[in-house]
Amino acid sequence: MRKKQAKKRPLLPDPKFNDQLVTRFVNMMMWDGKKSVAFKIFYDAMAIVEEKNQDEEKTALELWKDALSNVMPHVEVRSRRVGGATFQIPNQIRPDRKVSTAMKWLISFSRKRNEKGMAAKLAAEVLAAAKEEGAAVKKRVDTHRMAEANKAFSHFRF
8 A cells, every 4th residue: 555544533522412423413514614603503403303302202412313323324336347337236334434424415415405594404304314204314225225126246246
C-alpha cells in the first residue's frame, strides 16, 4: 500500500444527549459547516418526536435509534464485470458502513418529505422508520430484495 489508511477522528459526544452517534448524524445533516443550525434542527426534531410519541416508555432518542436500526441494511449489491457482463453481487456490509448508510438514507428521505421545515420532516421520517414504514425503510427493503434476487451470483465475490 502506498498510503496508510486514514485515522478515525474521535467525535465529541453531543451536548444534550451525550451521544457520539448523534454528533455523527448531525455532521452528516449539516450544510456549509453550520453545525449549530444542524444541532438546532436535530433537537427540534427530537422535541417533535417526543410530542407526537404514543409509546410512553421510549424516549425520543431511543425512538431515533430504533428508526436508525430499522433503516440499516445488512447486505448490498455491488457491480462486478465478469467476462463482458456486469453482475450485481450481494455483499455483507461493514458495521460502520451500515450505520452511515442508514443515516444518509434517513436524512435524504427526510429532505424529500412535504412537511414544513427540516425539523418536522426529520421528526416525521424518524417516527415512520421507528414503526417500520416510510421511504427510508422501503429503501432498505428494496436493497435486501435486490441482494436476495441476485443471490445466485454470490460466488463471484470480490
